[in-house]
Every structure is written in structure tokens, then in C-alpha cells.
Amino acid sequence: MKNEPRNAPEEGVHDLSARVSPAELSARGRDEGTGYCGEIIANEEDDL
Numbered sequence: 669m670k671n672e673p674r675n676a677p678e679e680g681v682h683d684l685s686a687r688v689s690p691a692e693l694s695a696r697g698r699d700e701g702t703g704y705c706g707e708i709i710a711n712e713e714d715d716l
Contacts, residue, residue, distance in 0.1 A: 688696075698708050 702708065
């Protein structure tokens with residue numbers, strides 16, 4: 669086991685994109701976050 673924090677960045681995720689669409693991945697993330705009392709904040713791109 670690495671001597672790094674559990675939430676340390678990984679080098680990559682293998683085989684996830686082949687099975688899950690970006691919309692589905694986003695929906696899963698929102699569902700998981702709100703399950704832990706997280707708040708989803710809409711984000712819009714500003715012109716720079």
C-alpha cells in the first residue's frame with residue numbers, strides 16, 4: 669500500500685469510460701454527493 673492519503677490523486681481510471689457515459693457519471697456523482705448532504709451548485713462559464 670502506498671504511503672499516501674486515501675484521497676490522493678490517481679494516475680488514471682481504467683475501463684470506466686467504456687461502460688459509463690459522461691451524463692451517467694455526472695448523475696452518479698450528484699446522487700452520491702447529495703446522499704452525504706452535499707449541495708449541488710450550478711456552474712456557468714464566464715467570458716474572459
